[in-house]
Amino acid sequence: MRFIAEENIPRLLGRLAANAAVWAPQVVKDTVNTVLFAPWRAGGEIETGAYSALSAKELVLPATERLFSYRYRRAGEGERIGIKGCAPQERVVIFGMRACDAKALAVLDALFLSRSAGSYNDPYYQGRRSGLTVITLACTSCDSACFCSSFEKGAAETAGSDLIFYPVSGGYLAGPVSEKGKELAAVDLFQDSSQEKPGLAKTAKVELVGIQQRLLERFDDIDFWRLATEVCLSCGYCSYACPACHCFNIFDETDGDRAGGRYRCWDACMFYAYTLESSGHNPRPEAAHRYRNRLAHKFSYFPLNRGEILCTGCGRCIRGCPAGLDFRDVIRAVSAG
Amino acid sequence: MIGVFICQCGTNISATVDTGKVAQAAAAMRGVADAESIQYACSDPGQAAIAAAIRHKRLDRVVIGACSPRMHEATFRRALDRAGLNPFMLEMVNIREHCSWIHSDVDQATEKAAGLVRKGIARVRHHLPLSAGKTAAVRRALVVGGGIAGIQAALDIAAAGIPVTLVEKSPTIGGNMARLDKTFPTLDCSSCILTPLMVEVKQHENIELMVNSEVDDVHGHVGNFEVDIRRKATCVDEKKCSGCMICQEKCPAKAPDDFNAGMGQSKAISVASPQAVPLVASLRKEHCRRFSGGKCRVCQKLCPAGAVDYGQQDEVVRQSFGAVVAATGYGFYDWTGAYPTYGMGLYPDVITSLQYERLLSASGPTGGHIRRPSDGAEPRQVVFISCIGSRDESVGRPQCCSVGCMYIAKQAILTKEHIPDSQSYIFYIDMRAGGKNYEEFARRAQTRYGTLYIRGRVGKIFPRWGKLVVMGTDTLVGDQVEIEADLVVLATGLTASDGAGGLARKFNISCDENGFMAEGHPKLKPVEAEAAGVFLAGACQGPKDIPATVAQAGAAAAKVIGLLSRGELETSPMVAAVSQSKCSGCFKCRDVCPFGAIEDERPAAGRTAARVLASLCRGCGICSAACPPGVISLSGYTDKQLLAEVVAALR
C-alpha cells in the first residue's frame, strides 16, 4: 500500500493536469449542493463528501458526440458524399469516482469493447476509455440509497478502477489495481505505508438471487407493472444518472446546405419516443411497458447476453427520482413472486 | 428535384441583381437540378421555359425568384399546373420589391437575392402537394350602398340572372349623384340620366331593394356570407305608402333637409325628394313632436293609406350571399373646424359646393334660382375656392379629390348661365382636367364664360358691408388679391363616407390612411378587396368621377358574376389540419379560431381531438401558433416550412 497526504492531492492533480484533463466532483455554483463531475482546475474545490447527481459516464459516453462529418459534392449530374469519421483520443484522469461508478465502466466495457462474434466494438468508446485513468475513492460511509452490497464485492469492488484511494487519517492509502495505477502511485507524492485499510461501508442489500428468471416470469403481468409505475413520471433521470445505462440515439445535424454531421446522444428507455416507430406504432406505449423492459434489461437480458448485471448499486436513481420512486421495492416485489 | 428560375423582369431586377450569379448560387444547393435566369418569367416564353424544365428535368418543386408573390404567385401556380406539377409545389422569392428595387449596390443586392433564394429553396423542400376542396356558393349578391356605383353594380349583376340585395342606409337610392344639378363635361342633367336607373332597380325582378337599412353583422366567408341586415324603423309601412306626401305637407314639425344639404327645410316626416326611389315617406323620430313627448298624430290621421305606424321596430333580417359589393360612396370634407380664417361656418354666404349644387338645381330649395342664403339676393360676384380639405397638408389631407377642378368649372359655367351678368372667380392650386374632354370644358369656362382663374390660396374671408372680402395671393403674379364677393363656394374634398370604416371592419376590408377601402392590388386587383368575395365599386375605394365609378361598378359586377356563375367555389387548400392521433384535445385552437372552424371529434373511445372544418378555415394560422405540440398545422405555412426558412435566413 502507498499513502498520500491530504495536502498532496492538489499537487498530484496539478501534475496530472499537465498531460491530461483532470475531472473531479465539484459543487455546481448557484445550486443547492448539486454535485457533478467536472473538469478540475488548479485551486478548484473538490467535493468528496456528497453524492454526485450524475455519474461520470460522459467521459466515455459523452452526452452528445459526433460520429462523422459529411460533405456533398457535385459529380456530373449527380452528387457524391464524402465522409470523415471521428477518432476521439483524449487523455483524462478522473479523481473521486466511487467503486460503483468504476465498476460500471467495467460493465460498459463488456458491451462496447466486446469482441465476440457478430458484434462490433465501439471506436469512440474505445478511444475515450483507453485514455481514461480512474482514481477511485473508496466509501467508508453510505446513505440509505446505496446498495452496492447487493453485489458480490460491495464497496470493495475494484473493477474499472486503476487506483483506489482509501480515506485514512491525514490522507489516503492508495491501492493500485492496474498497471496505470501502479505507475501513478509510484510518483514521489506517495510513500509506502503499512497502515490498515479502513473498514468500508456496508450498504443496503437487495436480494438478487434468481432475479434474472423472476423478471421474465413477471414480465407479462402488466397490471403489476402498472401498479409499480403509477407515480413514475417517465422522465429520463434514472437512465441519465445511471453509470451503466448506455442507450443512445443517433441524429443528423446540417451545417449549411451541403455539410453536416451525424451525432449520437444519450437516450432513455423511459421516454415514449424511444421506441416510437414512424408508423405511429409503439411497442412500449406506457410507462409500465418501459419500466419492465428497463428492469429486465438491467437484471435479466444484459446478464444473459453480456454476463454482467447492468447496475452497480450507486443509488442515484433512488436519491434523485423526482417522484421518490425506489426501484428496490419493485425488485423485492418481483423476487417475492 | 428542384428547379430554380430567376426572373430578370427586363431590367427591373437585372439592373441591380446579377440574376446569372443568383442562379449559379442556387445551382450549388442540394437537390437543385436546374437553375436558370429568365428574361420575363411571367411572359409566355418564360412560363413555357419553366414548363419545359419541369418536364425535361423531372422537377417536382419549383422556386421562382421574381416579383412579389402577391403579384404573380397565382400566375406561376397555374403554370406549374399546366406542366403537370401540383401548383402548390411552388415557392416564390421576392427579389424585386424586396430586393432589386430597394437596393442600389449590385453586389449587395445580388448577395441578398441569392440569400433569399437559398431561403426559398430550404422552404420548398418541405412543400407538399395540396389540392383545393369545393364548397357550394350561395347564388346571391349583396350590394351595400345605393349611389350610382351600387345601382350600376346591382343592375349588372341582376342582368346576369343573379339575385341581388341592394342595401341603402338612407330613405332613397341615388346617392350623391341624385343631388347634383348637371354633370361635367357634358352638362347633361344628373337626374335625367340617373332616375331611370333608380326606377329600374326598383322594378327589377332580381333586385331586392332595402332602404333605411344597414349591415349589422357578418359571418362566414366567400361563397357563404351570412349577413344580418338591420331595417331601421321609419314608422312608415313601406308597402302601404304611396308617396303622396300629404303627411309631409301637414306635418307641423320642421326638420333639416338632408337631401338639400341643409339648404332648405324639411319636415319630421317626409319623402327625401320628389325623385326618391322608393317614393316612400319616412319619419325622423328625433324631430317628431310625438316622439319628443307631444301628442301629435297628424300624419297617422291624415295618411290615406294608413301607412304610419309609430310602434314600428328595427328589424334584423339574416340573408346569405355568395359575394359582396361595397359601394358606400363618399362624403364631403367638413371644413368648418379646419379653416378658422374662413369663418368656421359662421358666415351664411360661405357655402360648400354641394350646397351650391342644390341652389343650382331646379328641384332644389330655390327652384333652381341662385339665391344666397343670408338675404336671398342673387349674387353677382361669386368666388370659388378649390382644394378645401384636399391637397392640403396643413389640415392633414394630402389627397387630391380628383373632381374638384372640374365641378368648380361646371359651377362657374352654370352660374354664368343662370346669372348672365355675374362674374365668377376661381382660386385654384393646379388645374387638373385629365379626363376625356375635361380640358376643353375647363378652358371653355374661362374663354366663353369669362371665369377668372387665380392661382393661389385664399388666406382670409371676412364680411364687410354686406359683402364677403376674399383675400388671397395670386402666386403667378405674386400679388395680394382682394375680391368683394356676394357668395363664396368652397370646393370641399371627398372623404370616405360615414360608416364606411365600420362596414369595412365587418367584411375584413382594410382601409388606407384616408379611410378609403383598400383594393387588393393597385394595378391588378383594382376592384377586389383583400377579403375574398368582397369587391369595391366607386368612390368608397377612392375619389373618382361618375364615368370611372360606373366603370368600376361594372367591373365589380363582372367579378361577382364570374365568382357565382359556377355555383361552387374552390376552397383554399391552404387550411389548417390536425394530426388527430397526436391531439390531446385541449382545444386551444378552438379558443383562438376567429371562424369557428374547429370542432371536436372522438377518434377513439375516451379521446377527444380537434378537427378542422376546411370550408370555414381561412388559413390564418392563429391556431397553429397556439397549439403547444404543434399538431394543428397550416398547410403552406407549417412549422417545418417556417423553421427551414428561419434557419436558412441565418446561415
Added chain:
Amino acid sequence: MPRETLKIVGFLCNWCSYAGADMAGMARMRQPDSLRIIRVPCSGRVDPLLVLKAFQEGADGVLVSGCHPGDCHYGNGNYFARRRLELLKRMLPVLGIDPGRFHYTWVSASEGARWARLVEEFTGQVERVQEAQPNLKIQSRIP
C-alpha cells in the same frame, strides 16, 4: 459593426405588412439590405418560438409586423399576436437578449413609406445595440 453583416429576420403578414413592404419597393424606397422577410398569412401565425428560434440561430434582430389593430384580414389575429409578442418582448431581458433586438409593429398595405422608414430605424437600432454589446449566441460544445 458594418450594417452588411447584420442578420435580421422579419415576419410579415401577407395582407398588410408584406404588401406594405411591396409598396415601399414599388416606390423604390432604399432600405438597408440586412433584412430577410418571411411571409406569414397573419401575425397571429407567428409563434413566439419562431422569434426565439431565430435568436438561437444567431439573428441579430427580429421584426414582426402585422395589420393595424382592427384591420386584421382575419379579424383578430393581430390581437392574439399583440399579446404573445408583448409577453415575448418583456421576457427577452430575462434571457439576456437586449429587447432592442426585437420589435413588433403594425404596417398597412398602403404604408410603404412608413415601412421603409421602419426598416431603416430598426436596422439602426440593432446596429447600436450590436455596437454596445455583440450578439451572444448560445454556443454548442459537442465533442
Added chain:
Amino acid sequence: MNEFVQTIKQTFKEVDLVLGWVRSPAAGVAVPACFHTPAQADDAVFDSTCMHNLVVHLPRLAGKKVGIVAKGCDARSIAQLVAEHAVDRSRVIVIGVHCPGMIDVKKAWRCFGFGKRISDAGGRVAMEGKTVAREEVLLQKCRGCRDWEPVICDVTAGGATKAATAPPAEPAGIRKRFAAMSPAERRQFWQDQFSRCIRCYACREACPLCFCRDQCAMQARDPGWATAAIDASQSWMAQLIRISHMAGRCSGCEECERACPVGIPLMLLLEEQNAVIEELFGYRAGAGPEVKPPLLTFNIKDDAWGES
C-alpha cells in the same frame, strides 16, 4: 386513526383511487402514492415534506374517478387544468389540505444527508440531533404564499392550522444576483446553466400543466424546433419551448425546478413570465376553473401598454 386518513378513506365512496403521500422508508420523506383501497390509505401521511404536486397525475388518469390530496398551490394547478379542458372537474374530488409550508428536501439533505427522518416543529427542522431554522430549508414558493386556502376544494382534510409561515423573501442568493445582471451576463448565465442540462425532461414530466407529454415539441423530431443534441444551444431552445408553452398557464408550483437533477433555476424564467402576465393581463394561472387563459383571448384595448 387520524382525521386526515379518515377523510381520505371516506372519499372512497365516490372515487376509484386517491392520490396522496406515504413515507418512504429509504428516503425518510413523503413520496407520492396511489391508494386503491381504503386500507391502503392507512399509510397516508401529510407533513412538510409533501412537496410533490400530485396534480401531474390527473390528466393521465382521465376516465377514472380520482380523489386527490391538494395543497393550496396544487389546487391552482387543478383549476388551471379544468379551465383548459384537460381535467373533467366532475371526475375529481379535491381533498384540500392546509399547508404548513414545504421543506425543500434537497436543501434539507444538504444539511443532514439523504434518507434520514426529518422532524419539523417549533420553527426548527431537525434530524438526528442537528437542527436548522425552518426558513433556511423552505421551498422558495412557500415564502409569501398567496394560496394557503385551496381555490378548488371538495373536502377539507385538515393540515396546518395557520397560513404559511415566512414572509416573502427579498430576492436572495441566485435571485438577487440574477436581478443585477446585465443582458450579456444573463446570456452567459443561461449558457452555463443549460450546458448542464441533460434533457431528461424531468422538468416537463413533473409539470402538472405539461399534459401534451408524449407529443411534446421539446422532443419531437418533426418539425424540429430543437435537435436531439444534449448541448447548451439545443437545451436552451427546448426549455424555451416549455417556458413559452407555460405562458399564462404556470401556477408556479416549482415542480420543474425541484425535479431538475442538475439544479437549473428554471423558476427564474417562469417567475418572471408569471409576473409579466400578471402585469399585462392581470392574470394568475389557476385563479379558477372558469377563467379564460390570457393568451387564448384578447382585448382590443390591450394597447394600453403601448405598441412597441
Added chain:
Amino acid sequence: MSTVPRKGIKAAEPLVPEPATIIDVIKEGPNIRSFRLIFDDPGITTAFSFAPGQIGLMGIPGVGESTFAISSPPSQRDYIQFSVMKTGFVTSAIHELAAGDAVAVRAPLGCGFPVDSWKGKNILIVGGGIGMAPLRSLLMHILDRRKEFGSLRVFYGARTPADLCFAGDRVQWENRDDIEFIATVDEKHPGWSGHTGLVPQVIAAQPPAPENAVAVTCGPPVMIKYTLAALQQLGFTEAQIYTTLERKMKCGIGLCGRCNIGAKYVCIDGPVFSLDELKNRMVDGRW
C-alpha cells in the same frame, strides 16, 4: 490501397456508413419504391455478400438513416436493392431521391434466413405488402438453388392490386412451373382476376402440409398474427415457422438499446427469428 475485399460496413467504424449512389428507382406501389444502388467504392459492390433476410441501414446524411431489408438476392452482383415504404421522416426524404443521388449505407447487418438448414425441405413463403421485400430476396435465392429444396409455395397478399409490389418479378414467378405462386388481394377489384381474400383465408383454402416443411412469413402485424394462427392450426410447430421483423433501430449493431424483444436484439440476433425464439412476444406486440 487495400486489397482486402470490404463489406458495406466497416469493422473498425461500424457507425460510419459507406457512400453509395442510386442507379435506379422502381415505383412498386402507391407509397413503396425500390432503390437500386452501388457503393461508390467499386471494391465493396464486387465483394458484397450477404444472406437473404439480412438488413441494412440506408440514409441520407443530413436527414438520418433507417433500417430496410435487402430485397435483391445475393446472386445479384450489379447492385443491391432496398424497398422502402414511405412512413416517416427519413423514408419520405428517401422517396424524393432519384437515380444519380447519393445515399450512405451500412450493410449487411443482422442474421439472414438459415437457408442451408432447409435443404431438402418443402418451403412455404407467406408475405404481405412491403413484407415481401426480404422474402423477394429469399425467394430469388431459393430459385437460384432450386434443386436443393422440395416444393416451393408462395402466398403474397396486399390490400389492393396496386399495393402488390414487384410486378415484373411476379409475372416470372407466376409463369414458372417449379414454384406455386399465389397472389391475393383483400377484396374484389376491377381488373383483378387473381385470388381475393385475406392471406390466412387463402392459406386455409389450400392447406400446405407441415411435414418436412418450413414456413417463412413477413408482413403487417395483423397479417402475421392470423397467419401464425393459421399455420399452427395446420400443425406447423414454432420451430418450423420463421419470421423477419422490422423494429425501430438506430445503431444496427446491438449497442443503442430499443430494438430488443426480450433479450434478443433484432439488429444482431434477428431480424430473422424462428417462432420458438420469440415465444409469446409476437402475440401482444408489446415488448
